Amino acid sequence: MxxxxxxxxxxxxxxxxxxxxxxxxxxxxxxxxxxxxxxxxxxxxxxxxxxxxxxxxxxxxxxxxxxxxxxxxxxxxxxxxxxxxxxxxxxxxxxPTLIEPVSDLANPLLWHYEMTATRIFEWAPALVPNRLQTADYTQTILEHSVLGEDEMSRHSLACAAHPSIVDGDLPGIFDFLLGEPVLRSVTCSPQVMLDQLRYLQKVNELSHIRVRIVRGDASTNIVPPFSVYESTRTGATTIVHQSLHGVVYDADPQNAGRYLATTKAIQAAAASDSESMLMIAATINQLVLH
Structure with missing residues (x-):
């Protein structure tokens, strides 16, 4: 050529x-x-x-x-x-910053980060992260959201086509940090929450997924939800979070440094792996008794 x-x-x-x-x-x-x-x-x-x-x-x-x-x-x-x-x-x-429009519910750029990141940290103070949601949990959340019917349909299709971290379709190591309020829901039925919590127990058994709980309702006030994508291939650390205009991707080194410091603080406040699973098990027992 x-x-x-x-x-x-x-x-x-x-x-x-x-x-x-x-x-x-x-x-x-x-x-x-x-x-x-x-x-x-x-x-x-x-x-x-x-x-x-x-x-x-x-x-x-x-x-x-x-x-x-x-x-x-x-x-x-x-x-x-x-x-x-x-x-x-x-x-x-x-x-170093890009906003993916909120109207693009399939989030192709987010999928790309998930497919290429070496390590992913996700802080979810109030809701189970999208990647760990059961179908019934997702449907319940959507039904109680402000999305229109067309947006709900597109969101559901996008979730269905989403690469599965459980099946090992994604190469990265996932570290999920969940606020204790995630274990409770005023919108989901007890059965939906039971299935969701049992699913969290199941995925935590996988070698590439870690789920830990940050105790206390005050955990939701630490910082809004965000994810950190680290890549050894590019050497870049990218912070991803939601804004009114869409999904924000920020690879600015100074901003990444601040979020990494926040991530370490949340990790330090989180219960250990075994303690987190005990908290989930205790919540399951409460739901079964009621």
């Missing part, structure tokens, strides 16, 4: 592998290619670059320049609306 890796045009030096915008751009480029059923090698040949380079772009390990993106989209005959959306994503690759 004549493509020279050493002379490849790359993004500005300020752009770093593992930044949310770089990942989002890679996902968008891959979706555009896959939608047209073109293999990575064929597309790389058509735009005269090495397949390994295109693969790195799609995986978010490297960032292309604007002219590279334009060449790819032109070769794919992308329509104007999709073209503009991808260019909009490109213009966000030079910063």
């Amino acid at each position: 004549g493509a020279d890796l050493t002379n490849l045009k790359v993004a500005p030096a300020s752009t770093k592998p593992g930044w949310p915008g770089v990942f989002a751009l890679g996902l968008a480029l891959r979706r555009a290619r896959m939608a047209r059923r073109i293999s990575l090698r064929v597309l790389a040949y058509r735009v005269d670059i090495h397949p390994a380079v295109l693969s790195a772009w799609e995986l978010g390990l490297r960032a292309p320049k604007l002219e590279d993106v334009a060449r790819l989209l032109g070769c794919l005959h992308v329509k104007k609306a999709e073209y503009q959306e991808i260019i909009k994503i490109f213009r966000q690759i030079d910063g």
Whole structure:
């Protein structure tokens, strides 16, 4: 093909592998290619670059320049609306923060982080985390939420297609820190909570999942829910949390440092593995007796 890796045009030096915008751009480029059923090698040949380079772009390990993106989209005959959306994503690759719109309930960027992270910490002060919810628990939460019917349907479909951490579909190690109020619910029936708590016991037996409880109702006031994604491949630590506008991805080192310190504080306040399982078992016994 004549493509020279050493002379490849790359993004500005300020752009770093593992930044949310770089990942989002890679996902968008891959979706555009896959939608047209073109293999990575064929597309790389058509735009005269090495397949390994295109693969790195799609995986978010490297960032292309604007002219590279334009060449790819032109070769794919992308329509104007999709073209503009991808260019909009490109213009966000030079910063460590990205907001994924709340309307995009499938959260493709979040899925990418889950599929590539080496270690994931999740703080859930009041609700069972999405990845650990049973179907009945999810349905109950949705029924008591402010989501419209269409949004509930899309959310349910997205959850159904979500990669399973229990089946080992995701490579990372998961450390879940749950506030004690998670063990109780004013919306779920006793049977739904029984099934949910027994499921927490089951997943905690897996080697790559750890579930611990932070005692006291005051635990919900420590900090709102957030997740920490660490990647040895990119060397980046990304904080993920919800805002009014969508899902926020923040790879700024200073912000990551603050959240990591908060994570350590919550871990220090959490019960041990055995104590946490005893707390769950005690709650199950209470539900059975009532």
